[in-house]
Amino acid sequence: MIEVVGGIIHKDDKLVLVKNRQGFWVLPGGKVDKGESRIEALRRExxxxxxxxxLMLNQxxxxxxxxxxxxxxxxxxxxxxYWINMIVSDExxxxxxIQGIGGFDFSDTFELNNIGNATKEITNDILCVPFLRKTFRGRAQKSLETQEYLMEQILKTNPGLL
Structure with a gap:
């Protein structure tokens, strides 16, 4: 099994995706090299x-x-x-x-034809109400800051959901 890391980057109210060499929009990231921690791999990628x-570790x-x-x-x-908090000045x-960088509304990822399967699954989870409910039942793997951000984004893009 191959270990891969992916960054969910939020910049200027957009999800940052990269277009890989195969022409698919995916989360920035890649394979974890032997002897490398996942955070080291994420920062390197x-x-x-x-x-x-x-990236600073506090991001x-x-x-x-x-x-x-x-x-x-x-x-x-x-x-x-990993959720990555971008500094506004980061270019x-x-x-x-990669072939390109794009900024997308989370809900726009439903419309992308050339989005990687894993990226589509991850962004669908972010926008899915059952996922939100499961997250708020005390899942320790999600930080409070991430939960608050997800709630804000879901309500912003789909005000009638909750």
């Missing part, structure tokens, strides 16, 4: 994909784990996702590892 951006909080996924080449993967640049 963000730095490599987004033009040298160096990162654990979000959730997605397993049982299959990569485009048929390998089983597990994705560890994002396209590196040679």
């Amino acid at each position: 963000i730095r490599e994909e987004l033009g040298g951006l160096d 990162i909080s654990e979000y959730g784990t997605y397993d049982g996924l299959i990569s485009p080449i048929g390998e089983e993967i597990i994705i560890y996702t 994002l640049e396209i590196s040679n590892e």
